[in-house]
Amino acid sequence: MAKSVQQRMMSLNGDEAVAWAARQSNVDVVAAFPITPQTIIMERIAEFIHDGLMDSEIIRVESEHSALSASWGASIAGARAFTATAANGLALMWEILYIVASSRAPVVMAVVNRALSAPINIHCDHSDSMGARDSGWIQIYSEDAQEAYDNTIQAFRIAEHENVQLPVMVMLDGFLISHTMQNVQILPEDVVSDFVGYRKPSRIKLPEFYGEKEIPLMLNPKYPISIGPLDLYDYYFEHKMQQIEAMKRAPEVIKEIHKEFAEISGRSYGDGLLDPYRAEDADALIMGIGSTMGTMKAVVDELREEGKKVGSVRIRTFRPFPADEIRELASGVSSLGVLDRSASFGAEGGPLFMEVRSALYSLKDRPPVLGYIYGLGGRDMPPRLLKKIAEEVLSTREEPERPRVGYPGARE
Amino acid sequence: MSALRGWKEIPIAGIPFEPAVKYKTGDWRVFRPVIDNEKCIKCGLCWMFCPDSSIIWDGDNFPTVDYEHCKGCGICAHECPTKAIEMVRG
Numbered sequence A: 001m002a003k004s005v006q007q008r009m010m011s012l013n014g015d016e017a018v019a020w021a022a023r024q025s026n027v028d029v030v031a032a033f034p035i036t037p038q039t040i041i042m043e044r045i046a047e048f049i050h051d052g053l054m055d056s057e058i059i060r061v062e063s064e065h066s067a068l069s070a071s072w073g074a075s076i077a078g079a080r081a082f083t084a085t086a087a088n089g090l091a092l093m094w095e096i097l098y099i100v101a102s103s104r105a106p107v108v109m110a111v112v113n114r115a116l117s118a119p120i121n122i123h124c125d126h127s128d129s130m131g132a133r134d135s136g137w138i139q140i141y142s143e144d145a146q147e148a149y150d151n152t153i154q155a156f157r158i159a160e161h162e163n164v165q166l167p168v169m170v171m172l173d174g175f176l177i178s179h180t181m182q183n184v185q186i187l188p189e190d191v192v193s194d195f196v197g198y199r200k201p202s203r204i205k206l207p208e209f210y211g212e213k214e215i216p217l218m219l220n221p222k223y224p225i226s227i228g229p230l231d232l233y234d235y236y237f238e239h240k241m242q243q244i245e246a247m248k249r250a251p252e253v254i255k256e257i258h259k260e261f262a263e264i265s266g267r268s269y270g271d272g273l274l275d276p277y278r279a280e281d282a283d284a285l286i287m288g289i290g291s292t293m294g295t296m297k298a299v300v301d302e303l304r305e306e307g308k309k310v311g312s313v314r315i316r317t318f319r320p321f322p323a324d325e326i327r328e329l330a331s332g333v334s335s336l337g338v339l340d341r342s343a344s345f346g347a348e349g350g351p352l353f354m355e356v357r358s359a360l361y362s363l364k365d366r367p368p369v370l371g372y373i374y375g376l377g378g379r380d381m382p383p384r385l386l387k388k389i390a391e392e393v394l395s396t397r398e399e400p401e402r403p404r405v406g407y408p409g410a411r412e
Numbered sequence B: 001m002s003a004l005r006g007w008k009e010i011p012i013a014g015i016p017f018e019p020a021v022k023y024k025t026g027d028w029r030v031f032r033p034v035i036d037n038e039k040c041i042k043c044g045l046c047w048m049f050c051p052d053s054s055i056i057w058d059g060d061n062f063p064t065v066d067y068e069h070c071k072g073c074g075i076c077a078h079e080c081p082t083k084a085i086e087m088v089r090g
């Protein structure tokens, strides 16, 4: 690895780290509506712009539906657009989530994971972004404030990459990351600016009736086009196929940009898709998402000291889902535990559990998989519970007759 | 419509492969506007008000209706100052 550049150590919480990333990433337009626990992102960005430290237009909107609509409009006009939300705000954006993705608008959005109402709860779980997993956005989950900063910068490059052209959500756990102060390494402005560059819309070839031109994919009166009007049974399916294919191309791009960023920053997280910890020789692997997987590392160390061969794997990108990489890590392992911080009511387990099991189906020697739904509404996940889970997984050698899902931390 | 293309051949971002005029949407209609040239004074109001660009008018001759796209909303008939447009079933 090349020598990384000199960085500034700052005490920032996760929200502030994201705001710093946006400030340095040559963002043209920010349109967002404040919602706990995302509010600090908007407050900092507003301050940066006011103080002349960030050269962006800020659009104050009346709702999250408008926040994402304005971001979308800016993006298809050729601007680099950033927004941020959480929980009910994300829910209000729902309609536009799909429109942004299918218009191939490379908007970047920070989602500060928070439980959905009712009852009202402002604390962390992943039910908000997990519900949006089929909307066509790339989803990258962070483990701490530093990674939230790193992921936000990389997200612009991924979203705008000509082989991808899809919006990216960068997730950080509400309060656990968003409001927790941490030492964060901040890259120099010019280094980030060079890394992300300025938005250059990708070029597309227009059909015959437009005169077979090649143009940048953006609205421009010089070459009028319509983006996303009526498209019925004759072409809608083909446009969806293009989104499916773009998602398939995304893992390579995510890995490549992650590697490039590692070279300048000195920080990497596995291969960019999965972040394994002491997984190579493990008998049992615990898979999960977000800040809990930081705690899990300490638990893995403790178990290793006791001679128990446990490792962990943090899923960074949930969309695209790194199924090949999971198969590779899981083959040869005796058992797997999957931690979900959201419930899929009526399903056989949480979303991560279901996808991991589905990925393993094509393995000849499948390890048994146990599912755990935890931490809903910010319920604490202490090391002792994680240890209990890991021990249970380690002692499981047979796939249960029916999918087994536990609810650690819930009282009966 | 020309031969349907595959996903590798069409532009991304939901940009339509065919122009909207190629979608014949006139069959949604129940009533159709019929212009009586005896009463028409070529004022162009129907042309201006039609929300579906279905009145064809060159600015000189009598306007005509594009029945392949006219939805039969009746706005042209409502706006016509000389009652030259009648809405006829079918």
Ligand code: SF4
Pocket: B032, B033, B049, B050, B051, B052, B053, B054, B055, B065, B069, B070, B071, B072, B073, B074, B075, B076, B077
């Ligand atoms: S009926 Fe409506 S759609 Fe048809 S020509 Fe008149 S105004 Fe246009």
Ligand code: SF4
Pocket: B035, B039, B040, B041, B042, B043, B044, B045, B046, B047, B063, B076, B079, B080, B081, B082, B083, B084, B085
């Ligand atoms: S509004 Fe009536 S009078 Fe005017 S151009 Fe149309 S049909 Fe003729």
